[in-house]
Each structure stands twice: as structure tokens, then as C-alpha cells.
Amino acid sequence: MIWSHYPALPWLSVVALGMAFGRWMERDRKSAYRKAIITGLALLALFVIIRWLDGFGNLRPRQGSSWIDWLNTVKYPPSISFLCMTLGIDLLLLGGLGLADDWNRGRRISDSLARLGRVPLFFYICHLYVYAGLGWLLAPKGSTLVTAYLAWVVGLAILYPVCSWYGRLKRRHPGNPVLSLL
Incomplete structure (x- = not known):
């Protein structure tokens, strides 16, 4: 038996919502994008109401009235x-990118994100090494926010072609179990 303090049960609802939304997108993609924007706006409005009332739905009550106090919510659980x-x-981002693709304006953005999303475990493993190396090179004794953003952009510039190459490799060898895993 494996024991964990990770709250898996509350996240099942999020997984179920994602699966339901995926089915919805299979049936009517354009309608799903519009409804994603509407639902995203409704959820953000509900967030403001819940945080403003500072009661039910807040596991950590606001300590002050600054914007960071509003955003300081509890992730686990x-x-x-x-x-x-x-x-x-x-949902706002998903709907916006989807509608932008439909209008042929955002095709590059969503294609780029999809390219990274086709190799998620490979991207994850590579990003650990790339950003550890960049941290060692760019900021061995600590860093500033500017250095962190620079490392983030440089890391993406390194990871994007590597993930593109790996995605092409996976497509060339569809039956390879090792490539399929990553």
C-alpha cells in the first residue's frame, strides 16, 4: 500500500470536467470555444464574489485588501x-486561442503550444535539466527577476526545437514503446 498526503479526491472533479469538456469539443469545437470564454468569465466573476464575501469557498481568508491578498488562495486541497x-x-485562454485559430490569426501560437503538448513527459524531463543548467550558468549565487525571465525565454528557445525533433521522431516510429512513453 502506498500512503500519500496528496489530496487526490478533490482533483477528480477537475479531471472529470476536463474530460467532459474534451468530449464537448469533439462534438462542436467552435461552440465549445465560445462557451469556454463565457464559462471562464463566469468563473472569474464567481471568484471575485467568493473572495469579496471572504467566507464559504475560501480555505485561507484574506489578510488584507491588496491585490496579492486577493490572489493568495489555497491550492492543496x-x-x-x-x-x-x-x-x-x-478557459479564457483556451477559448481565445481556439477562436483566434478559427479566424486564422493565432494559428502559430496554438500550433507552437500543441507541439510542446504532444511530448509532455519529454518536455518535463528536459526542462528540469535545461533550467537547472541555465540557473547554474546565469545565476550561480542567486538571481533577479530579469535574470529569471531571461532564463525562461532562453530555456524555451532551447526546448522548442528539441521537442519538435522528438515529436517528429515519435511520428516516424509510431509503434516504438519507449518513444510512446515519453
Whole structure:
């Protein structure tokens, strides 16, 4: 038996919502993107209401009235305010990118994200090494925010072609179990 303090049960609802949304997108993609934007806006409005009332849905009450106090929500276990905020933003981005693709304006953005999303475990493993190396090179004794952003951009510039290459390799060898795993 494996024991973990990770709260898996509350996240099952998020997984179920994602699966339901995926089925929805299979049936009517354009309608799903529009509804994602509407749902995202509704969730963000609900987030503001929940945080403003500072009661039900907040596992950590606000300590002050600054914007950072509003955004300081509880992720583990996920509070209702945290889920409304993050899922609202995610749905707005998903719907916006989807509609931009339909209008042929955002094709490059979503294609780039999809290229990284086709090799998620490979990207994850590579990013650990790339960013550890960049941290060692760029900021061995600490860093500033500017250095962190520079490392982030340089890391993506390194990871993007590597992940593109790996995606092409996976497509050339569809039956390879090792390539399929990563």
C-alpha cells in the first residue's frame, strides 16, 4: 500500500470536467470555444464574489485588501476560490486561442503550444535539466527577476526545437514503446 498526503479526491472533479469538456469539443469545437470564454468569465466573476464575501469557498481568508491578498488562495486541497480563479483563466485562454485559430490569426501560437503538448513527459524531463543548467550558468549565487525571465525565454528557445525533433521522431516510429512513453 502506498500512503500519500496528496489530496487526490478533490482533483477528480477537475479531471472529470476536463474530460467532459474534451468530449464537448469533439462534438462542436467552435461552440465549445465560445462557451469556454463565457464559462471562464463566469468563473472569474464567481471568484471575485467568493473572495469579496471572504467566507464559504475560501480555505485561507484574506489578510488584507491588496491585490496579492486577493490572489493568495489555497491550492492543496484546492479551494473553490482557487479553482474558480485558475479554471476561469484557463478557459479564457483556451477559448481565445481556439477562436483566434478559427479566424486564422493565432494559428502559430496554438500550433507552437500543441507541439510542446504532444511530448509532455519529454518536455518535463528536459526542462528540469535545461533550467537547472541555465540557473547554474546565469545565476550561480542567486538571481533577479530579469535574470529569471531571461532564463525562461532562453530555456524555451532551447526546448522548442528539441521537442519538435522528438515529436517528429515519435511520428516516424509510431509503434516504438519507449518513444510512446515519453
